[in-house]
Amino acid sequence: MNLREYADRDMLAIDVANMLAGELETALLHHDTVSLAVPGGTTPGPIFDVLCAADLEWDRVHVLPTDERCVPLGNDRSNARLIAERLLVNRAAKARFLPLYEPADDPTDGLTVRGERITALRPLSVLMLGMGSDMHTASLFPGMPGLAAALDAHAPAVTIAQPETQPETRVTLTAPVLNGALSKHLVIFGPDKRAVLERAMTLPPEEAPIAAVLDGITVHWAE
Template identity: 70%
Template sequence: MRLVEYADRDMLAIDVANVLAGALETALLHHETVSFAVPGGTTPGPVFDALCAANLEWDRVHVLPTDERCVDEGDDRSNAKLIKERLLTNRASSAVFLPLFGGGTPEQNLAETETMLAPHFPLSVLLLGMGNDMHTASLFPGMEGLDAALASDAPVLTVARPETQPEARVSLTGSVLDGALSKHLVIFGPEKRDALDRAMTMPPEEAPISAVLNNTNVYWAE
């Protein structure tokens, strides 16, 4: 893990956008298409606002969520909505979006979605967020099925029903996230910094973020 600290969040957003653009550009030099997994939530929005203007061959970039709430795409809690509004705009509007959830029950199209995603692994570039509880994507501490989702032989996707959340979710599993070729984590505030410090001494079953910290670039601002 490599930790980079910033004086403010605006500076972090601009710098991380440049880092991600560089990682994508490098990947595009070696592959016809590249995969870019990104989180939802409030943290990545400013990064997306800067990254969407990057001068890349976005039509060769396949963007997917690290996880998705099982809600309609028009719902404000939808990660797809945030990604499309904040990232897949400007120059990045030509990127290809790969959804994790298309309606119905979470399990209904899981196998079909896994088949659709399979050609895009390993992930070329991964951007993650982390909660104060040390969850990442939708891998929550203590949730049913976490051990299976963190196993080395886990499938591509898992259905998460954490008791702390109002809806079911579909999430990339630990091995898929950890297998990304270029890994990046953005966190803000003292609580998440403390959570990161704790996670480094805890097993993934208690701190799921620890399953993906090896060789990850972490960016923090107050």
């Protein structure tokens, strides 16, 4: 794990966006298409605002969420909505978006097909993650039903997550897909999150799911 500290969040957003763009550009030199998996929530928006203007061959980039809440696209809690409004604009509007959830009565509808699409992209080229104060990442929550299966090395690419602490059912990439990304970045803010990460480093993934993806990751931190 490599820790990078920043004087403020604005500097972090610019640096992380430039780093992601550089890694995508390098990957494009060696592959016809590349993949970028990103989180939702409040943390990545400013990074997206910078990254979307990067001078890349975005039409060769597959963008996907690390996880998704099973809510309509217009819902404020939709990760796809955040990505559409903050990342898939400007030059990045040419990127191909791969959703993890399509509105349906049953969240499992189409799960196999979406899993096959993700499997075809493995290993992911570039991954950015966030982390909750409970040490969850993507939608891998401590104590949730099915967590052990989602952490298993032979887990399918995507799975349904139904954490009891959250109001919605979710679809999430599993630990082997996340941990297998060629380049991994974790963005966290504030002393509390840093303390949570330090504690997670001492715990097994079953108690701290973020621990399942820390091998070789670059952590970006600002107050």
